[in-house]
Amino acid sequence: FIxxxxxxxxxxDEHNHEDDxxxxxxxxxxxxxxxxxxxxxxxxxxxxxxxxxxIITQNSLEAAQEFKRRDYVEIYHQDKDPRLIAAGxxxxxxxxxxxxxxxxxxxxxxxxxxxxxNVTGKVYYRTWWERKVVKFTETHNKVLELETDINGERITSxxxxxxxxxxxEEVQKEHVIYDRWNFDVLDSRNVFxxxxxxxxxxDKKRVTLRFDTDIGEMEQQKDxxxxxxxxxxxxxxxxxxxRKTDTKTGDDQNEPEEYMFTSLKPIMILExxxxxxxxxGKKDKITPGFDGRGERIKGxxxxxxxxxxxxxxxxxxxxRYQRQKNRDPFGNPFRPITKxxxxxxxxxDLGVGDGKASRGPQxxxxxxFGMAMDKLRIALTPIVKAGTTSASEFRNTWEFAPRAVWxxxxxxxxxxxxxxxxxxxxx
Numbered sequence: 001f002i003x004x005x006x007x008x009x010x011x012x013d014e015h016n017h018e019d020d021x022x023x024x025x026x027x028x029x030x031x032x033x034x035x036x037x038x039x040x041x042x043x044x045x046x047x048x049x050x051x052x053x054x055i056i057t058q059n060s061l062e063a064a065q066e067f068k069r070r071d072y073v074e075i076y077h078q079d080k081d082p083r084l085i086a087a088g089x090x091x092x093x094x095x096x097x098x099x100x101x102x103x104x105x106x107x108x109x110x111x112x113x114x115x116x117x118n119v120t121g122k123v124y125y126r127t128w129w130e131r132k133v134v135k136f137t138e139t140h141n142k143v144l145e146l147e148t149d150i151n152g153e154r155i156t157s158x159x160x161x162x163x164x165x166x167x168x169e170e171v172q173k174e175h176v177i178y179d180r181w182n183f184d185v186l187d188s189r190n191v192f193x194x195x196x197x198x199x200x201x202x203d204k205k206r207v208t209l210r211f212d213t214d215i216g217e218m219e220q221q222k223d224x225x226x227x228x229x230x231x232x233x234x235x236x237x238x239x240x241x242x243r244k245t246d247t248k249t250g251d252d253q254n255e256p257e258e259y260m261f262t263s264l265k266p267i268m269i270l271e272x273x274x275x276x277x278x279x280x281g282k283k284d285k286i287t288p289g290f291d292g293r294g295e296r297i298k299g300x301x302x303x304x305x306x307x308x309x310x311x312x313x314x315x316x317x318x319x320r321y322q323r324q325k326n327r328d329p330f331g332n333p334f335r336p337i338t339k340x341x342x343x344x345x346x347x348x349d350l351g352v353g354d355g356k357a358s359r360g361p362q363x364x365x366x367x368x369f370g371m372a373m374d375k376l377r378i379a380l381t382p383i384v385k386a387g388t389t390s391a392s393e394f395r396n397t398w399e400f401a402p403r404a405v406w407x408x409x410x411x412x413x414x415x416x417x418x419x420x421x422x423x424x425x426x427x
Contacts, residue, residue, distance in 0.1 A: 001292050003316045006309050010208055010270055013192035020350055021189045021248075024120050027355030030362055031055060031119050044373035051362045054354065059114050067107060071096050098181060113185045117342045121353030124186040126209065127336045131224065132177040142169040186337075189248035197349045201339050206274035209337070212247045214264040218319070226322045227308075233319060236312040237265055245311070268311040273324070273335040278303050286323050304333040372426035379421035386414050 029035060033047040066072060073095045075088040099106045117123040144167060149160040186209070194205035201207050215234055218227055245268035277289035277300040289300025308320035324333040341351025382400050386408070408414050 001290075001294075002288060002307070002318055002321070003309060005294065006270065006272065006307065007316065009194075009206060009272070010192065013194060013206070013208060016195055017189075017192055023356070024189055026359065027119050027353065030355055030359060031115070035363070035366060038370070042374075042377070044370040044377070046366070046370060046373060048362070048365050048369055050365060051355070051358045054358070055115060055118055058118055058354075059111060062114050063107075063111060066110065070100055072099050072106070101180070103178075103180070104182065109183070109185050113340065116185065116188070117340055117353065119353050119355045120188060121342045121345075121351040121356065122188055123340045124188055124191045125183055125338050125340070126186055127181065127183040127338075129180070130182050131179045134175045134177060136173055136175060138171050138173055139168050140171055141166045187248050191337075197347070199349065201337055202335055206272055207335060207337060208270055208272045210247050211269055211271070212245050212266045213269055214267055216264055218267070225320060227319050228321070229317050229319050232317050233267065233310050233312060236315045236317065237267075265312075269308055269319070270311065271306065271308045271320070273304070273306055273337070275302055276305050276307075277301070278305060278323070280323075284323060286321065288321075304335075368426050372423040375419075375426075376421055376423055379419040383417040383419070384414060385417050 030051050033049060033052060035047055038045050071092075073092055075092045077085050077088055079085070098104065113123045113125070143164050145162040145164055147155060148163050149155050150163050152163070153160070155162060190210040192208040192210070193201065194207075196205070198204050215230070215237060218225075218230055218233070221227065222230065245266050247268055277296045278286040279289045279297070279300050280286055280303070286303065286305065290296055304324040306320060306322055306324055307318075310317045310319045324335070326334050326336050328334050342353040343351060345352045406414060
């Protein structure tokens with residue numbers, strides 16, 4: 001029933017985002033200078049970089065403003081208490097040190113987010129804590145005291161010195177490779193939210209993320225993510241085609257449809273953050289708090305949860321069902337995802353970007369400029385009009401080349417057509 005409910009919810013949210021995802025692709029095509037191909041090969045196919053130049057200029061101004069120094073965050077102190085001021089300065093240093101770490105790739109992510117926000121109107125961020133630990137065994141020498149003294153006699157008084165021996169002992173240890181915070185920018189075509197205007201993703205009834213992984217990554221993150229049913233996932237992968245999933249990426253057009261010979265077949269995950277009726281067991285383990293009809297059962301409480309469904313071929317497998325572990329400073333659960341918008345829209349919480357208003361003028365400029373280039377090309381291309389007798393007797397086409405000979409009954413039968421090449425109005 002959980003999978004059925006998840007499928008129904010996702011179908012609704014995916015349908016509600018169809019128009020927005022289509023606009024996303026149209027606006028990104030404007031940025032990438034991609035458009036409809038001309039009807040004929042000889043027609044002009046030039047895309048003027050007007051919109052592209054506006055976005056690049058805006059991004060460069062933001063980069064110059066933010067990255068001219070290493071301190072990306074400043075603190076505004078509203079309290080005169082020296083302890084609070086010191087705490088604020090410590091937070092500032094911690095955030096700036098974190099963003100300057102090389103694994104964050106902050107500059108690239110920040111500029112990517114800026115471009116997405118300005119073009120499409122919104123950008124999503126996802127944050128997480130990552131930890132990698134290597135376990136190993138060390139052998140130490142352990143000293144043991146025997147019940148006999150150095151002469152081999154049984155110890156009966158404190159004056160006797162106990163005999164000692166050294167024995168090897170194996171000790172299990174852990175080496176922390178990294179234990180750190182990280183974040184990334186999401187493709188908004190892989191983010192689906194419930195209907196309704198909300199000012200924060202924390203207030204949405206549900207938020208679903210779509211991403212790809214593989215069984216290797218899932219096994220590595222099993223303990224941290226509390227993955228379940230991985231044996232069922234691995235069984236479903238046997239004999240399954242390694243086909244491309246529905247997850248959207250920036251180079252979808254360049255990806256092959258199938259990966260038949262890869263050892264790590266892609267698995268599409270639908271990860272949902274929402275509040276749901278659950279029953280809490282030992283060690284904070286939760287189970288669904290509703291029956292097969294979706295009705296609340298006795299003893300169930302409403303709790304923020306994380307639910308993940310793995311899609312392997314035509315099979316859907318529940319791989320994660322746990323309470324939200326992330327907490328704010330007040331102990332309240334929060335979803336590790338946030339959204340930024342370019343301009344506030346009065347009826348849509350998805351916001352609006354520069355691509356919306358620039359789409360029409362950009363297409364008009366491309367069309368008018370293309371027609372002007374077509375007219376100029378026709379005007380510069382020699383076009384010959386020939387008399388009926390000369391054309392039918394000798395040839396239908398005439399070659400413009402040095403030393404080319406044209407035969408005709410009367411030279412007046414062959415004349416070049418002069419076309420108007422004035423395109424100043426279009427320019």
